[in-house]
Each structure stands twice: as C-alpha cells, then as structure tokens.
Amino acid sequence: MRIALALLVMLAEEASARFYDIPKPGADGRYTIFAPGIKAQFIPYGATLTNLFVKDKNGKDIDVVLGYDDAAYYPKDPGHPVYNSIPGRYVNRIGKGQYTLDGKTYHTELNDGNNTLHSGTNNWSYRVWNVTALSDDSITFGISDASNSSMGMFGRVDASVTYSLTNSTWHIKMSATAPDQKTPLMLTQHTYFNLDAYKNPATPLIWDHTLYLPYGKRYLEADQGALPTGKILTAAPNSINDFASKPNMPFGHAVNMTGFKGNCGADGACEGYNGYWLIDDAPKDAVVATLASPFSGVRADLRTTQPGVVLYSCSWMDGTAPIKSTQGLNSTQKVLKSSCVAIEAQDYPDGINHPEWNRTAAQITGPGQKYDWASSWTFGTL
Numbered sequence: 463m464r465i466a467l468a469l470l471v472m473l474a475e476e477a478s479a480r481f482y483d484i485p486k487p488g489a490d491g492r493y494t495i496f497a498p499g500i501k502a503q504f505i506p507y508g509a510t511l512t513n514l515f516v517k518d519k520n521g522k523d524i525d526v527v528l529g530y531d532d533a534a535y536y537p538k539d540p541g542h543p544v545y546n547s548i549p550g551r552y553v554n555r556i557g558k559g560q561y562t563l564d565g566k567t568y569h570t571e572l573n574d575g576n577n578t579l580h581s582g583t584n585n586w587s588y589r590v591w592n593v594t595a596l597s598d599d600s601i602t603f604g605i606s607d608a609s610n611s612s613m614g615m616f617g618r619v620d621a622s623v624t625y626s627l628t629n630s631t632w633h634i635k636m637s638a639t640a641p642d643q644k645t646p647l648m649l650t651q652h653t654y655f656n657l658d659a660y661k662n663p664a665t666p667l668i669w670d671h672t673l674y675l676p677y678g679k680r681y682l683e684a685d686q687g688a689l690p691t692g693k694i695l696t697a698a699p700n701s702i703n704d705f706a707s708k709p710n711m712p713f714g715h716a717v718n719m720t721g722f723k724g725n726c727g728a729d730g731a732c733e734g735y736n737g738y739w740l741i742d743d744a745p746k747d748a749v750v751a752t753l754a755s756p757f758s759g760v761r762a763d764l765r766t767t768q769p770g771v772v773l774y775s776c777s778w779m780d781g782t783a784p785i786k787s788t789q790g791l792n793s794t795q796k797v798l799k800s801s802c803v804a805i806e807a808q809d810y811p812d813g814i815n816h817p818e819w820n821r822t823a824a825q826i827t828g829p830g831q832k833y834d835w836a837s838s839w840t841f842g843t844l
C-alpha cells in the first residue's frame with residue numbers, strides 16, 4: 463500500500479514536472495531554433511512556421527516565407543490561407559465529400575464547393591498543437607485528433623511533427639498512428655515561399671523565380687474545382703505545366719500563354735498553378751524540386767519521401783494580408799495575387815477515391831501501422 467502510494471506520488475510528480483517542463487515561447491510568442499546559415503521560428507497554432515531566415519547572395523539574412531508579425535493574429539486572420547502549417551488528417555481534396563473503406567461509404571464535410579478541403583472546418587491547421595520537445599536546433603509538436611472530430615473520419619489519430627535545422631537545411635519529419643481503426647491519413651507541410659522576401663523593386667510577383675522539377679514531367683488533370691479527374695497527363699516541353707524539360711525554367715514562363723489564366727480552374731478565375739506533379743523514378747534522396755530567385759540569389763532544394771508535390775501559386779491571395787516587417791520595401795505592401803508559391807510534398811490528392819493509382823494503401827492507416835513523412839529544404843545561393 464505504502465509502496466503503491468509512493469509510486470502514485472512519484473508518477474504525479476513526474477506528470478506535473480512534465481507539464482511544467484513544457485517549454486515557453488520567446489517574448490514574441492515564437493519558438494526559435496538555429497543552425498549555421500539558417501534560423502526558423504514557429505508557433506503552436508497549426509504547428510506553423512512563421513519565419514525562415516537564410517542567406518542571400520550578399521550573405522545577408524532574408525526571411526523567405528510568408529507570415530504575420532503578430533503571432534496572436536494567426537487564429538484571427540479572416541482570410542486564413544493555411545499559412546505554413548500542417549493540415550490534416552487528410553490534406554487536399556476528397557472528391558464529393560465521400561470515400562469508401564472496407565465496403566462502407568463515409569461522408570465528409572463539403573467546405574470547398576463540391577468537395578472536402580483539408581478535412582473540413584476542424585482541420586489541424588486551425589488547432590493549437592502541443593510542444594513536446596525543444597532544443598536549440600529542433601522542435602516537436604504533437605496532436606491527438608479524436609474520432610470524427612473532422613466529420614466522417616473515424617478513429618483517434620496521434621501525430622507529431624519534428625522540425626530541425628542543420629547547416630542551411632530545414633528538416634521536417636512527421637509520424638502518426640491510428641490505434642483504434644482504419645482511417646484516411648495523409649499529411650503535408652504547407653509553406654508559402656517568396657525567395658525575394660518581397661524586396662524586388664521590379665516585381666512583387668512570384669513569376670521572377672525559377673522552378674525545376676527534374677522528375678516531374680507528369681501531372682494530374684484537374685477539374686474546375688481543382689479536383690483530380692483521374693487522368694495523368696504529360697507536359698510537353700515548354701508548355702504551361704512544364705517544369706521538367708530544363709533547369710531554371712522561369713516560373714512565369716507561361717504568363718502570356720493562352721490558358722494560363724484559368725490553368726488552375728474556377729472557370730478561368732484561377733491563374734497559374736494549383737495542381738499536383740508526380741515525382742517519377744527519382745533516386746533516393748535526390749533533389750526533386752529547385753525553387754530559386756535570380757534577384758535574391760536564394761536557391762531552395764527539396765528532398766522528400768513523397769511521390770509528388772502540389773504547386774499552388776497563390777492565385778487566391780486577395781491583396782489584404784499584410785507582409786511581415788522582415789519583408790518588403792515599405793510597410794504598405796500586401797500579399798498580392800500570384801506573389802508566392804506553396805510547394806507541398808504529399809501523396810496523390812484524392813487517392814482514396816482512385817484505386818487505379820495504387821495509392822490507397824499509402825493513404826489509409828490503421829491499428830498496428832505507422833504513417834511516416836519526411837522532407838527537407840536545403841538553401842544555398844545561385
């Protein structure tokens with residue numbers, strides 16, 4: 463009895479010690495980690511990256527991702543574009559808000575026209591995650607997602623993301639389990655880049671960057687609602703969706719081509735890119751995407767375990783979001799349409815509804831299984 467009591471006291475002390483050990487952010491509400499050539503800052507809301515400083519061609523620090531100065535503004539932002547966060551438990555779209563698993567059809571929330579986007583309105587990018595570990599060069603966030611907390615997705619999911627830095631490289635590792643029952647589970651890290659930090663006096667738009675997807679000739683055809691139709695297309699050299707035929711393809715190479723406005727649907731209202739490019743036959747640890755800007759001289763190389771990337775060129779940014787004080791030429795600038803790009807390593811969107819793609823097994827996780835995701839961005843100069 464005494465031993466049991468002592469044990470209880472010990473466990474309680476350990477639990478409360480753990481509770482009080484939860485690291486506190488800095489005065490600016492952010493957690494900051496460092497490594498040579500790179501500094502990153504995060505908030506628990508959405509497990510969000512708020513600032514990422516790397517070196518430009520003059521060796522100066524430049525903040526290459528979008529965000530807000532005020533950490534407390536993220537949850538209040540009315541136009542919330544999933545800024546640099548982790549959406550979940552199933553990213554991107556679920557066609558017509560339904561999927562079938564083991565013969566049973568489930569209905570999810572329609573929050574994006576005819577489809578479900580980022581699991582609906584209780585998505586992970588709008589929740590306050592727990593900080594579970596912190597060091598000078600690494601931070602881990604955790605989330606426990608209750609069954610059906612996003613409508614139509616059953617069984618608890620426990621997930622974590624570890625962000626760490628080494629020598630000009632940002633590493634992202636996620637893992638998750640679904641101990642109760644099988645569920646759709648597919649994650650991404652949704653960071654928006656402008657490698658000029660909005661400081662190019664010639665243009666705030668993203669079209670001055672270059673993009674190379676050396677293994678990305680093929681892409682998924684999508685309908686007007688950005689939902690894949692099922693068809694896999696191949697981009698002809700120099701066509702609108704070609705970023706594979708040569709290194710340093712100007713990201714805006716197609717801005718004047720017929721079809722560029724409307725290339726991402728919405729009956730012509732979505733200009734540029736909001737689609738999925740497959741990564742075919744890439745050797746392990748190969749660089750699968752290089753985004754660069756001649757103006758700042760910053761180059762960003764993506765490596766990932768994922769079979770493709772979403773490219774979204776910020777067509778829906780409406781010019782109301784402010785830019786950070788670390789960015790821009792003056793404080794009046796806003797985030798304009800087509801002034802950033804999200805490059806999201808992930809599995810095939812809506813793969814749970816396309817058995818012909820053979821991605822179903824990768825997108826469903828159940829008891830005894832573990833979901834893993836890893837990417838890194840290495841920064842250098844041109």
Ligand SMILES: *[C@@H]1O[C@H](CO)[C@@H](O)[C@H](O)[C@H]1NC(C)=O
Pocket residue numbers: 542573579580582583584585588
């Ligand atoms: C995610 O949830 C928030 C909060 O409920 C909601 O405002 C937002 O529209 C959702 N995101 C998407 C992409 O639907």
Ligand SMILES: *[C@@H]1O[C@H](CO)[C@@H](O)[C@H](O)[C@H]1NC(C)=O
Pocket residue numbers: 589590591592604605606607
């Ligand atoms: C954070 O941890 C607490 C204590 O374990 C838990 O109750 C809470 O649900 C966790 N928050 C999230 C977002 O998972």
Ligand SMILES: *[C@@H]1O[C@H](CO)[C@@H](O)[C@H](O)[C@H]1NC(C)=O
Pocket residue numbers: 610612613614
């Ligand atoms: C799942 O959640 C929705 C609300 O989001 C609710 O209407 C439905 O009854 C729930 N289903 C079950 C089986 O609990």
Ligand SMILES: *[C@@H]1O[C@H](CO)[C@@H](O)[C@H](O)[C@H]1NC(C)=O
Pocket residue numbers: 629630
């Ligand atoms: C850091 O990266 C630079 C550029 O890639 C390289 O020259 C240098 O040797 C690296 N340093 C360490 C400690 O790995």
Ligand SMILES: *[C@@H]1O[C@H](CO)[C@@H](O)[C@H](O)[C@H]1NC(C)=O
Pocket residue numbers: 575576685686687
């Ligand atoms: C949504 O579904 C309706 C009815 O099937 C259809 O008329 C409409 O074109 C769809 N919208 C989009 C954007 O696909």
Ligand SMILES: *[C@@H]1O[C@H](CO)[C@@H](O)[C@H](O)[C@H]1NC(C)=O
Pocket residue numbers: 714715716717718
């Ligand atoms: C697109 O057209 C504008 C205006 O004529 C021109 O300045 C620009 O160089 C063109 N861009 C490309 C990539 O062709």
Ligand SMILES: *[C@@H]1O[C@H](CO)[C@@H](O)[C@H](O)[C@H]1NC(C)=O
Pocket residue numbers: 663791792793794795
């Ligand atoms: C701020 O910068 C923008 C973009 O270069 C420019 O259009 C605007 O005139 C500048 N405003 C002021 C007050 O300098």
Ligand SMILES: *[C@@H]1O[C@H](CO)[C@@H](O)[C@H](O)[C@H]1NC(C)=O
Pocket residue numbers: 818819820
């Ligand atoms: C799926 O697997 C089948 C059988 O191996 C193969 O024929 C088909 O090409 C695969 N589909 C894709 C999209 O890789």
